[in-house]
Amino acid sequence: MASSWTGNRVRLRAIEPDDWTAFMRFAEDDGRRGSRLDLPRSAESYRAWAKEQAVAKCDDDRFRLAVEATATGELVGTVGSHRTGPRSGWFEFDVTIDADHRRKGYAAEAVVLLLRFMFAERRYHKCLAAVLAHNEASLALFRRLGFTEEGRLREHVFFAGRHHDLVMMGMLAGEFDQRHTMREP
DSSP: OOSTTBOSSEEEEOOOGGGHHHHHHHHHTTSEETTEEOOOOOHHHHHHHHHHHHHOOOBTTBEEEEEEETTTOOEEEEEEEEEEETTTTEEEEEEEEOGGGTTSSHHHHHHHHHHHIIIIISOOOEEEEEEETTOHHHHHHHHHHTOEEEEEEEEEEEETTEEEEEEEEEEEHHHHHHHHOSSOO
8 A cells, every 4th residue: 555545446635627518517417416316517617626625725624535446547537525613523425436346345445535634633432424314335435444333313305396314323433443444544
């Protein structure tokens, strides 16, 4: 491993202004981001967003990183910490991998790299992930990584004309260390 940010399959890196085309492609995958249907966006809005991300300061351990395939150097997704509770020691994250690059181990490795940083370097105690109940692929991924289902918010999210359950998954730092180790392999 060359750095804390590089695994066998992926490298996590800062978002660069030229990444806008990849992020536009990710959004056009099916027009959905997580649990909502987004309005169409212009190419210029993606350019501006990527430029903004490239110079954004890390605020309270909330950040977004690009997920790059080590074999090809291609941008395949994104991972980030988007909510934190520093006093209680928890953080919430998300990961998105482009449809053409799913089921190749990129998401799993990106999540492990992110969790290792947040647990070992930032000293967080707990990680949370919110997953739509019908997203079986993400639920299976998080279970394989060692997350435990902590609860279900019934009919919590509304999109596509109906309400959907939201599953809360969690992992403690000690559970991560037992399964993946806090140190780099």
